[in-house]
Amino acid sequence: MSIKKLAAVLLVSGVTCVMIGCGGSKHQKTACNDVDNCTGVQSVAAFDGEVLSPEQETNLVSQRVLHFAYDDSSLSSANERVLTAHAQYMLDHPSMALTIKGHTDERGSRDYNVALGERRANSVGRFLETKGVPSNRLTMVSYGKEQPVNLESNEAAWAENRRAELDYNE
Amino acid sequence: MLYRFVFVLMLLVSNTLVAKPLYIEITGGQNIGIPIAVVPFTSVLASDPIDRAVEVENISEIIKRDLHNSGHFRAINVVKEQNNPKSVSEVNHGYWKNYGAADLVIGSIIPKGNGLYDVSFQLIDVYNNNAEPLLSIRFKDKYPSQFRALAHYISDLIFKKLTGVRGFFSTRIAYITVDRYKNETVHTLTIADADGFNDKPLVAANYPLMSPRWSPDGKKISFVSFKGGRSSINLVTLATGKIELLTRYPGINGAPAWSPNGQQLAIVLSKDGAPKIYLFDLATHELRKLTSGGAIDTEPFWHPSGQSILFTSNRGGKPQIYRVVLQTGEVQRITFNGNYNVTPSVTPDGKQLIMLHQSEKGAYNIAVQDLTSGRLKVITRANLDESPTLAPNGMMVLYGTRETTQNVLGAVTLDGKFRMRLPVQDSNVKEPSWSPFLVDD
Numbered sequence: 010m011s012i013k014k015l016a017a018v019l020l021v022s023g024v025t026c027v028m029i030g031c032g033g034s035k036h037q038k039t040a041c042n043d044v045d046n047c048t049g050v051q052s053v054a055a056f057d058g059e060v061l062s063p064e065q066e067t068n069l070v071s072q073r074v075l076h077f078a079y080d081d082s083s084l085s086s087a088n089e090r091v092l093t094a095h096a097q098y099m100l101d102h103p104s105m106a107l108t109i110k111g112h113t114d115e116r117g118s119r120d121y122n123v124a125l126g127e128r129r130a131n132s133v134g135r136f137l138e139t140k141g142v143p144s145n146r147l148t149m150v151s152y153g154k155e156q157p158v159n160l161e162s163n164e165a166a167w168a169e170n171r172r173a174e175l176d177y178n179e
Numbered sequence: 180m181l182y183r184f185v186f187v188l189m190l191l192v193s194n195t196l197v198a199k200p201l202y203i204e205i206t207g208g209q210n211i212g213i214p215i216a217v218v219p220f221t222s223v224l225a226s227d228p229i230d231r232a233v234e235v236e237n238i239s240e241i242i243k244r245d246l247h248n249s250g251h252f253r254a255i256n257v258v259k260e261q262n263n264p265k266s267v268s269e270v271n272h273g274y275w276k277n278y279g280a281a282d283l284v285i286g287s288i289i290p291k292g293n294g295l296y297d298v299s300f301q302l303i304d305v306y307n308n309n310a311e312p313l314l315s316i317r318f319k320d321k322y323p324s325q326f327r328a329l330a331h332y333i334s335d336l337i338f339k340k341l342t343g344v345r346g347f348f349s350t351r352i353a354y355i356t357v358d359r360y361k362n363e364t365v366h367t368l369t370i371a372d373a374d375g376f377n378d379k380p381l382v383a384a385n386y387p388l389m390s391p392r393w394s395p396d397g398k399k400i401s402f403v404s405f406k407g408g409r410s411s412i413n414l415v416t417l418a419t420g421k422i423e424l425l426t427r428y429p430g431i432n433g434a435p436a437w438s439p440n441g442q443q444l445a446i447v448l449s450k451d452g453a454p455k456i457y458l459f460d461l462a463t464h465e466l467r468k469l470t471s472g473g474a475i476d477t478e479p480f481w482h483p484s485g486q487s488i489l490f491t492s493n494r495g496g497k498p499q500i501y502r503v504v505l506q507t508g509e510v511q512r513i514t515f516n517g518n519y520n521v522t523p524s525v526t527p528d529g530k531q532l533i534m535l536h537q538s539e540k541g542a543y544n545i546a547v548q549d550l551t552s553g554r555l556k557v558i559t560r561a562n563l564d565e566s567p568t569l570a571p572n573g574m575m576v577l578y579g580t581r582e583t584t585q586n587v588l589g590a591v592t593l594d595g596k597f598r599m600r601l602p603v604q605d606s607n608v609k610e611p612s613w614s615p616f617l618v619d620d
Contacts (some may be wrong), residue, residue: 108408115581117543118521118535118565119389119610120434120447121491121498123410124454124475127431150409151431155387160359162563162581 061094069094073175075133076168079114082128084136092133095175096140107142108176109133111151112158114167119153126151133173211596212252213341216280217243219259220300222288238298239286241330245348245374246337248590250575250597255280267301267312275305282313282341286333295320298329302337313340327376332618339620347373347570349618352577353381353391353400354588356606367606368402370417373570373613375601381415382422390434393614394441400612401425401435401444412446412459425459435459436479436488445469445479445488456490456503469503470510476501480523489513489523489532500534514548516555522566525550526573531593533567533576545578547593558595568613577601577611 061069075088084092099105111130113122130149138144159166220239247254255278257263264270264285275283286300299317304310314336321329331348338346352375356367366388371378381400382388389403401414411427412435426432430449437444444459448466456479458467470476474494481488487504494501497518503510514520519537526533529550536546538557545559545567563581570577573593580589582600586607590599601608 116563117519117537118478118491118498120477121475121521123389123431123433124447124449124477127449127454128475148409149430150405152387152405153389155389155405156364160584162584 066094066097070098075173075175077129077171077173079167079171080125082125082132084132088133089136092136093140096137096142099137099142099146100140104179106146106148106178107137108148108150108178110156110174110176111149112156112170112172112174113154114170115154115157115162116167119155123151123153126153129171129173133175212247212250213281214253214255214279215246215282215284215337215341216255216257216275216278216305217246217284218257218263218286220286220288220298221263221265238288238326238330238333239284241327241374242284242300242334242337245331245334245346248374248599249338249346249348250592251338251342267303267315270303272305272308280305282337284337291320294322296323296326297321298326300333302340327372331372331374335618344574345572345616345620347572347575347613347616349373350571350616351393351397351614352568352611353393353614354611355388355391355609357586357609358606368400368415370400381417381420389610391610391612392435392437393612394437395439395615396441397615397617401437403433403435412444425461425464430454431477434478436481438481439483439485445481445490447477447479456488458505469505469508478522480525482525483527483529489525491521491523500532513550515553516548519543520546524567524569526569526593527571528573531573533569533593535565535567545576545591547595556595558591558593559589559598561589564589566610568611570613571616577613579609579611 069091072091075091099107109130111126111128113126127149130151134147134149137147157170159169217239243254246252265287270283270285283303283305284300285303286298289297291297297317297319298321301312302314303312316336318329328349334348335346338344338348350373351370352373353368353370356369358365363385366384366386367380368382368388368391369378369380382402384404384406386405391400391402393400398418399414399416401412404411404413409427410432412425412432414423414425415421426446426448428448428450431447431454433447435444435446442461444461446457446459447454448457453473454475454477455471456469456476458469469488470490472494474492476490476492478491479488480490486506487502489500489502491498492501495512498521499512500514500520500523501510501512513532514534517537517539520534522535524533525531532548532550534546534548535543536555536557537543542562544557544564546555546557548555558576559578559580561580564578566579567576568578575590575592577588577590580587586609588601588608588611590601591597
């Protein structure tokens with residue numbers, strides 16, 4: 010059972026099958042404790058999904074930085090893949106909270122960049138919410154262009170600085 | 180666990196932090212201002228031990244630099260010589276006319292004992308042989324520590340006399356410096372004289388500080404802090420260094436702008452969704468939401484009339500400048516040239532809009548739009564200019580710019596004809612804010 014499928018199930022079934030009801034290790038998702046509430050699992054098996062090995066999933070969760078196109082806060086499919094793994098990680102670790110930091114490149118107004126950075130953080134946060142992560146465990150903050158990781162002034166540096174960072178805390 | 184400690188490094192008013200003075204360097208344009216000769220002030224201090232301090236605070240040199248760097252005067256070099264005029268009666272008008280000066284400043288510094296001095300100066304119209312000096316003023320009982328401020332004050336008087344407009348030489352600026360060390364980055368809210376001297380760190384932190392803005396009385400500065408990994412709007416009192424937290428809502432707390440009467444701030448909050456403009460009452464801390472909708476609204480600037488607020492919004496797709504009338508809530512678009520017009524401010528006479536504008540070539544520059552004709556003029560030339568702030572007399576813009584690897588401050592006259600750079604030796608300097616007038620006219 011892929012985590013993407015499970016998340017889809019949670020969504021489709023109105024999140025009746027929350028993690029408390031679906032105990033167990035994250036790689037044995039089909040072992041739902043409450044079978045009645047998990048009936049949707051079979052019915053959505055037809056959804057396209059990716060079967061991730063535990064190693065793959067760990068690799069994806071270790072990716073804590075997502076990059077964005079210029080003047081854009083939409084998530085690439087690669088970003089969505091990483092975030093889907095993070096969503097599962099959050100669901101598996103209910104005590105974990107996540108801070109999502111939005112950043113921009115150095116061009117233009119500082120305060121307008123704060124607003125653009127927030128759009129990036131929010132687009133990550135909203136994606137995680139659609140995967141079932143409760144909003145009260147997510148904090149979005151935008152630093153605009155105030156915290157560049159690459160101090161150079163060129164396209165490559167700008168691409169590196171347009172990012173969202175995921176910071177776990179308990 | 181990935182728990183991250185965020186702590187206040189230093190929050191203090193102190194001279195113990197290492198201050199790095201700004202040095203003005205003229206970078207371009209032509210100075211077509213009034214030619215003025217400032218004769219080195221005479222002093223009879225040769226044997227006086229205080230003489231050294233006097234040399235450091237060379238009054239006539241400061242006046243000369245002030246006037247020249249305003250872009251409205253062209254300071255003519257005058258060498259210190261025995262036969263320089265020491266009084267009005269010694270001035271040879273023909274000589275100074277040939278020298279190229281339209282106006283002449285002479286002055287003296289006379290010791291009074293107990294470390295006190297009388298400083299006097301005369302402003303003379305070179306083209307009027309028989310008239311009284313335009314200005315002749317004596318300042319009694321001054322300490323050398325007051326000489327620098329006094330020199331700026333004299334510059335203000337001369338500027339006003341010859342242009343009819345108040346000078347900004349006794350004002351101050353605030354800005355943020357960023358120093359990156361191996362293990363941390365220190366952000367410092369600093370204030371300095373308008374010429375970059377006397378810089379004093381006010382707030383230092385290992386998290387970003389943003390958006391410093393002087394209160395209209397010049398006694399406080401509002402700013403944004405990211406203490407604790409969240410943004411908040413704060414107020415620091417210059418005299419005490421006391422910091423007061425104003426707002427710390429979820430999401431953006433940003434871009435505070437003072438109302439002309441100093442009673443309210445226009446701020447940006449995103450607590451209910453997209454970033455919107457709110458009015459924040461400083462006495463009651465009450466909020467009033469001023470704009471609505473799903474677009475980004477930010478960078479409020481209070482129109483000098485106090486009746487409306489200009490702001491940046493992408494409600495039309497691309498960021499442009501809009502105005503909201505406070506009484507009616509009516510919103511009107513102000514900028515139409517190009518796809519990126521942000522960071523509005525308006526000259527004190529309400530006639531010109533200063534903004535950050537992206538040109539067709541893609542460069543981000545400071546531009547001025549005449550609010551009557553709608554005509555736009557780009558006044559800076561680098562690729563990454565930002566954060567324009569107007570001198571209180573509306574005649575010069577200070578702004579942040581990027582120079583190879585460093586963020587520095589630039590200054591430019593409103594007509595774009597005279598540009599300067601104010602680099603700091605090592606630090607990155609950004610987000611300047613020009614103070615209001617601080618000394619009585």
